[in-house]
Amino acid sequence: MTQKPPGLESLPQENVLVKIEEGIAWVTLNRPSKRNAFNPAIVYEMVQVMDVLEMEESARCVVITGAGDAFSAGQDLKEYFREMDAGHPMLRERLYRANSAWQWRRMMHYPKPTIAMVNGWCFGGAFQVLLACDLAVADEEATFGLSEINWGIIPAGIVTKSVAMALSQRKALYYILTGETFDGRTAEDIGIVNFAVPKDQLVAKTTAIAKKLIEKNPNVLRACKTAYHYTREMSWDAAAEYLAAKSDQTKFWDPEKGADKGMKQFLDEKSYRPGLGAYRRD
Numbered sequence: 001m002t003q004k005p006p007g008l009e010s011l012p013q014e015n016v017l018v019k020i021e022e023g024i025a026w027v028t029l030n031r032p033s034k035r036n037a038f039n040p041a042i043v044y045e046m047v048q049v050m051d052v053l054e055m056e057e058s059a060r061c062v063v064i065t066g067a068g069d070a071f072s073a074g075q076d077l078k079e080y081f082r083e084m085d086a087g088h089p090m091l092r093e094r095l096y097r098a099n100s101a102w103q104w105r106r107m108m109h110y111p112k113p114t115i116a117m118v119n120g121w122c123f124g125g126a127f128q129v130l131l132a133c134d135l136a137v138a139d140e141e142a143t144f145g146l147s148e149i150n151w152g153i154i155p156a157g158i159v160t161k162s163v164a165m166a167l168s169q170r171k172a173l174y175y176i177l178t179g180e181t182f183d184g185r186t187a188e189d190i191g192i193v194n195f196a197v198p199k200d201q202l203v204a205k206t207t208a209i210a211k212k213l214i215e216k217n218p219n220v221l222r223a224c225k226t227a228y229h230y231t232r233e234m235s236w237d238a239a240a241e242y243l244a245a246k247s248d249q250t251k252f253w254d255p256e257k258g259a260d261k262g263m264k265q266f267l268d269e270k271s272y273r274p275g276l277g278a279y280r281r282d
């Protein structure tokens with residue numbers, strides 16, 4: 001018999017708060033007094049949170065946001081950098097590995113849809129989380145910045161690579177080299193968030209997007225994400241071959257047999273138009 005994976009009750013709910021409402025897992029980075037900077041405690045707790053939510057059936061979409069007036073001020077300069085640099089190299093190595101594990105390795109290929117809800121300050125390492133989420137909504141007054149240049153480091157972790165993938169060369173280098181801050185509206189203009197809205201509409205807008213995602217076939221949603229990330233790095237020929245195989249695999253493993261249902265409802269029953277909405281999933 002397979003062992004039951006740890007559930008929500010196993011989470012400390014200290015540095016990261018998790019609640020699930022109507023299929024949406026609201027994950028709140030919870031160090032508001034330090035602007036939700038990523039210290040070792042948050043890093044290790046987030047690894048746990050993402051692990052638990054992956055298997056938690058009531059969580060169909062994950063939203064990541066911050067407590068107080070910050071999304072996150074990025075890596076913790078004291079606890080993540082200074083103290084780790086001065087400590088045992090293996091502890092530093094382990095922390096960096098855990099940080100990559102949740103911030104992008106796990107997030108980028110997370111089997112459920114993810115949304116970053118940027119409610120305030122978003123600096124440095126927080127870009128890694130923002131850009132690893134599938135979608136993002138920001139308070140139009142939120143402040144974003146690649147501040148690393150201002151204190152003598154490069155945007156490391158995987159920030160420079162994420163920014164290079166998401167922005168044009170002109171925009172990426174401008175913000176990396178100047179460290180200039182920009183607001184949520186600009187974040188929408190340059191394409192690192194989907195929507196910038198007034199603060200009082202942030203939760204409603206995020207909820208509306210999450211609900212759209214939750215209505216979709218989760219098996220196919222997962223395959224769409226995987227296919228997107230892998231094909232970006234492939235040659236055209238390899239991508240065509242991969243997508244053909246992935247498409248067959250997705251149909252084969254789909255427990256609700258969505259492709260058959262959709263085909264039947266469109267071609268035989270003539271009861272719906274795939275261009276205009278989802279097939280009946282019952």
Ligand code: COA
Pocket residue numbers: 033034035037073074075076077078079121123124125147148
């Ligand atoms: N690492 C460690 N501590 C941080 C932090 C970070 N990245 N960001 C904020 N804090 C701490 C401050 O040291 C302060 O701690 P204290 O109360 O013990 O003095 C507390 O959080 C509040 O910060 P403060 O600067 O007073 O808040 P603010 O609202 O005036 O400004 C920011 C918010 C985000 C603009 C500012 O804190 C800042 O520039 N942070 C650094 C951002 C950064 O460069 N991140 C990149 C890291 S890779």
